[in-house]
Amino acid sequence: MKLMDIFGALKRDMDFIERQLYRSIEGDDELLSETSLHLLKAGGKRLRPVFVLLGGKFGNYDLEKLQHVAVPLELIHSASLVHDDVIDDAGTRRGKPTVxxxxxxxxxxxxxxxxxxxxxxxxxxxENPELHRILAKAMVQMSVGEMEQIRDFFNTDQSVRHYMLRIRRKTALLIAISCQLGALASDAPAKVHSLLYRYGYNVGMAFQIRDDLLDLCGTEKSIGKPPGSDMRQGNITLPVIYALQEEELREPLLQEIHAIRAEGSEADTSRAIGMILSSPGISRAEQLADRFIAKAMDALECLPESKTRNHLKEIALFVNKRSY
Amino acid sequence: MKLMDIFGALKRDMDFIERQLYRSIEGDDELLSETSLHLLKAGGKRLRPVFVLLGGKFGNYDLEKLQHVAVPLELIHSASLVHDDVIDDAGTRRGKPTVxxxxxxxxxxxxxxxxxxxxxxxxxxxENPELHRILAKAMVQMSVGEMEQIRDFFNTDQSVRHYMLRIRRKTALLIAISCQLGALASDAPAKVHSLLYRYGYNVGMAFQIRDDLLDLCGTEKSIGKPPGSDMRQGNITLPVIYALQEEELREPLLQEIHAIRAEGSEADTSRAIGMILSSPGISRAEQLADRFIAKAMDALECLPESKTRNHLKEIALFVNKRSY
Known part of the structure; x- marks a missing residue:
């Protein structure tokens, strides 16, 4: 379990970040503290703070400073989830009731x-206006991505390019800037920021493709919610787009998707999922995730060799692991 | 029409701000541009940008710089309105359909x-981290105020102090920082920022009290929506709190409010409004608004005499004008 080792090496610092995360939402208002705490306690891997700290290792690592990057990035991620749950009408997330x-x-x-x-x-x-600017820009892009997602619900004509633009905004950008801003806040050389950005962007793309695959290939136990949730919401993901490109599959799969749309949130997605699993959609999506991981590795190769660089490699491999 | 003169003097610059406001929401996403434009076109007095520009007159007035304060403040105000409309389930705002x-x-x-x-x-x-900090802090306070407002719906036991804390967050703070940040961005002396903040805070408090009075004393024509909207939503405003302090009125008014709550969004508020209008609640609320305006004027007295100072005086008087 190499990933555990990475988290092990960062454990003390990540415990500090975790405490600061909880502290950050205390004291303004009782209800807001309660709802925010509920949201944060639902957990998650704290991937963005981990990337911030690892990015920080390329410069003058200062946890006091880095907390002001790590905590905000995890908060922005959490805020986007709570708004997502409103849109998706989601009852649970990671097995716990949503806000x-x-x-x-x-x-x-x-x-x-x-x-x-x-x-x-x-x-x-x-005191770093550039950092504020990068953060605010990413938030704009995220909200654009979220609006695109609503508009693209049940849009079965979207291209792979369109899907990639959407997950770029929705997921990859925030991971990219997590790596970048850790380095920026630690006064690492500019070249390092941009390599880490490239690494994070590519890992983030692979991460979202893997997440979308999981929703089709996972089990309720492994993903903490019933599989096929994306399809029921109308979220047309990469394996579906690829499956729809198969001539003999397109019409029957479109019919299934229309039926799912008509049936609503309780729709049975098993036939549609069966079709996709038997199509080349899964392996093509996996190949694309692999390509993004390869690009992330290329970016790492340009960084000086170090323990931290190895940790980033391990995380990239972990993100891309087939856990279904 | 002295207020017209003020807007007349600023007209060219305000036209520029208006154009920048529209430009600011162009180009990211078609639907977001459309909805944002709809929101901005619903209009409003652009009070916050006016305050920014007037604040800027106390330093090195530079419209290129000030736009980066004026446009964001109007945008923040607009964003809070569109989220407000979700909460209030409002169909129209200023006579136009809401987003x-x-x-x-x-x-x-x-x-x-x-x-x-x-x-x-x-x-x-x-490039001004202090300005970014003040802006972000105000946004935190605004969101706290918004949550308080939801929680306080139909809370008939709230104190005047509680009401004031709420409108401080909901309205007064953003107006206060509009005045302050205009001066800050123009490198006016620190003493001027804080006097302008004090002026804006007190004008903002009076503004919200007047707005709350208008909802009880205005007509559908004068306020662009049916009077009593606040009561139907459960928003317990200052005149209502004062009226509830009247011993012989308290019980019958409570009964009316409970009935309004039970009837929901179509409830008839005319009896409740009649009770409040015949109570000392209206004049006591007006007196409190007057006191805030007097404090705003005190803050102005400490500023050097100038045309801009006179403009700020006129705006304070305008805000407090009985337009019902």
């Missing part, structure tokens, strides 16, 4: 607004 | 997220 399910949509919306603002407030404690 | 009514709640939520992020992105073009 919108435990409270309601309105509370979830303002919880997200609060956490976004809080993230920026913490980041602005660093 | 949530013309599209839906999800589109309105992401439109707000986008405009917030865009506001920050524009503000970070100024």
């Amino acid at each position: 919108k399910a435990k409270w309601d949509n309105k509370v979830a919306m303002y919880t997200g607004d609060y956490i976004y603002a809080k993230a920026l407030m913490l980041a602005t404690q660093l | 949530k009514a013309k599209w839906d709640n999800k589109v309105a939520m992401y439109t707000g997220d986008y405009i917030y992020a865009k506001a920050l992105m524009l503000a970070t073009q100024l």
Whole structure:
């Protein structure tokens, strides 16, 4: 378990980040603290803070400073999830009730607004306008990606390029800037920021493709929610786009997707998933994820050899692991 | 019409700000541009940009710089309105359909997220971490105020102090920093920032009290929506809190409010409004607004005499004008 070793090496610092994360949402308002804490406690891998700290290792590593990057990035990620759950009408996330399910949509919306603002407030404690600018730009792109996602629900005519643009905004950018800003806040050389950005971008793309694959290939136990959730929401992911490119499969699969749309949130996706699994869609998506990981590795090769660089390699391999 | 004179003096610059406001939401995404434009075109007095420009007159007035404060502040205000409309389930604002009514709640939520992020992105073009910090802090406070407002719906036991804390966050802070940041971005002396903040804070408090009075004392024609909207939403405003302090009125008014709550969004508020209008609640709220305006004037007295200072005086008087 090499990934455990990486987290092991960072454990003390990540424990500090975890505490600061909880502290960041204390004290303004009882309800907001409660909903935000509920959201943060639902957990997650804290991948973005890990990338910030690893990025920081390429410069003058200073945890006091890096917390003002790591905590905001995890908060921005969390805020986007709580707004996502409103859109997806999601009852659970990682096996726990969502804020919108435990409270309601309105509370979830303002919880997200609060956490976004809080993230920026913490980041602005660093006297670094460039960092503020990169963060705000990424938030714009994320919100564009989220709107695209709504508009593309059940759009079965979208291209691979279109899908990639969407996941770039939705996922890859925030991971890219996590790596970049860790280095930036630590005054690492500019060349290092941009290599880490490239690494993070490519890892983020692979990460989202793998996540989309998991929703089709995983089990309820392995993914913490019923498989096929994306299809029921109308989220047309890469393996589906590829499957729709198969001449003999296109029409029957379109019919299945239309039926799922008509049946709504309780729709049976097993036939559609069966079709996709038996198509080249899965392996083609896997190949594309592999290509992104290869590009991430290329970016790493240009960085000086170090323990940290090895850690980043291990994370890239972990992200791309077939866990279904 | 002295207020017209002020806007007349600023007209060319405000036209520029208006164009930049429209430009700011162009080009990222067709739907987001459309919804954001719809929101901005619904208009408003552009009070926050006016305050930014007037604040700027106390230093080295530079419109190129000030746009990066004025546009973000109007955007933040607009984003808060579009999220407000989701919460209030509002069909119209200023006589026009809201984003949530013309599209839906999800589109309105992401439109707000986008405009917030865009506001920050524009503000970070100024190399001024202090300004970024003040802006982000105000956004945190605004989101806290919004959550408080939801939680306080139909809370008939709230104190005047509690109401004031809420409108401080909801309204006064953003107006306060509009005045302050205009001066800050123009390198006016620190003493001037804080006097302008004090002026803006007090004007903002009076502004919200007047707005709350208008909802009780205005007509559908004068306020662009049916009077009593606040009561139907459960928003307990200052005149209501004062009226509830009247011993012989408390019980019957509570009963009316409970009935309004039970009847929902179509409830008849005329009896409740009648009770409040015949109570000392209106004049006591007016007196409090007057006191805030007097404090705003005190802050102005400490500033050097100038045409701009006179303009700020006129705006304070205008805000406090009884237009019902």
